Amino acid sequence: MSRGVRHGRFDPDELHAAVAESVSLAEVLRRLGRPDNGRQRAALREQIAQQGLTTAHFRGQAHQRGRRGTNAKDPGEVLVRHTAATHRIKTWRLRRALRDVGVAERCARCGLRPEWLGKPMTLEIDHVNGDWRDNRRENLRLLCPNCHAVTSTWCRGGRRRRTRTPVE
Incomplete structure (x- = not known):
C-alpha cells in the first residue's frame, strides 16, 4: 500500500523555467506543484546540479530575504x-x-x-x-x-x- 503520491522526475524545461524565475528552493517546488519536504528538496538539488542550472540568484531565509548569510566569515x-x-x-x-x-x-x-x-x-x-x-x-x-x-x-x-x- 502506498503512503502517498509518487512524483516522477522533473521535466527539464519546466525545471529550467522554474529555477530561473524563483528565489528559493521552496518557490521552485511550489511552481512545479511539488510538496516542500526533504525528499523533494534533495531530488531538486540533484536535478539542478545534473542540469548545471545556477542558483546564485536565490536569496537567504525569510528573515534575511535578499541578504547573504551572516555566518559567512571573511x-x-x-x-x-x-x-x-x-x-x-x-x-x-x-x-x-x-x-x-x-x-x-x-x-x-x-x-x-x-x-x-x-x-x-x-x-x-x-x-x-x-x-x-x-x-x-x-x-x-x-x-x-x-x-x-x-x-x-x-x-x-x-x-x-x-x-x-x-x-x-
Missing part, C-alpha cells in the same frame, strides 16, 4: 594563527576560506582531483607544520587520503617514535 578572519585558548576551526570553514582565496580543489602532492573511481572523494586539510591552530594560508594544503597518510602530520604521526629493532 577568509582573513579564518586563515590566521590562533592562540592557545582558541577552539579548533571547523573543517568546512577552512575549506570555504581556502576556496575563496583561490586554492585549487586538487591534491597538493599528486594533483589528484576530489574524485576516485568516478565517485566523490574528500580531500583532507593538512597543517604543514602540524599545529592545528596555525590556519595561515601558507600552512594549509589539500591532500588526498593516500598522500596525507604518508606525511608526518597525519594523525599525530610526527609525535610517534620511529624506533625499530634491527633485524638480524
Whole structure:
C-alpha cells in the first residue's frame, strides 16, 4: 500500500523555467506543484546540479530575504594563527576560506582531483607544520587520503617514535 503520491522526475524545461524565475528552493517546488519536504528538496538539488542550472540568484531565509548569510566569515578572519585558548576551526570553514582565496580543489602532492573511481572523494586539510591552530594560508594544503597518510602530520604521526629493532 502506498503512503502517498509518487512524483516522477522533473521535466527539464519546466525545471529550467522554474529555477530561473524563483528565489528559493521552496518557490521552485511550489511552481512545479511539488510538496516542500526533504525528499523533494534533495531530488531538486540533484536535478539542478545534473542540469548545471545556477542558483546564485536565490536569496537567504525569510528573515534575511535578499541578504547573504551572516555566518559567512571573511577568509582573513579564518586563515590566521590562533592562540592557545582558541577552539579548533571547523573543517568546512577552512575549506570555504581556502576556496575563496583561490586554492585549487586538487591534491597538493599528486594533483589528484576530489574524485576516485568516478565517485566523490574528500580531500583532507593538512597543517604543514602540524599545529592545528596555525590556519595561515601558507600552512594549509589539500591532500588526498593516500598522500596525507604518508606525511608526518597525519594523525599525530610526527609525535610517534620511529624506533625499530634491527633485524638480524
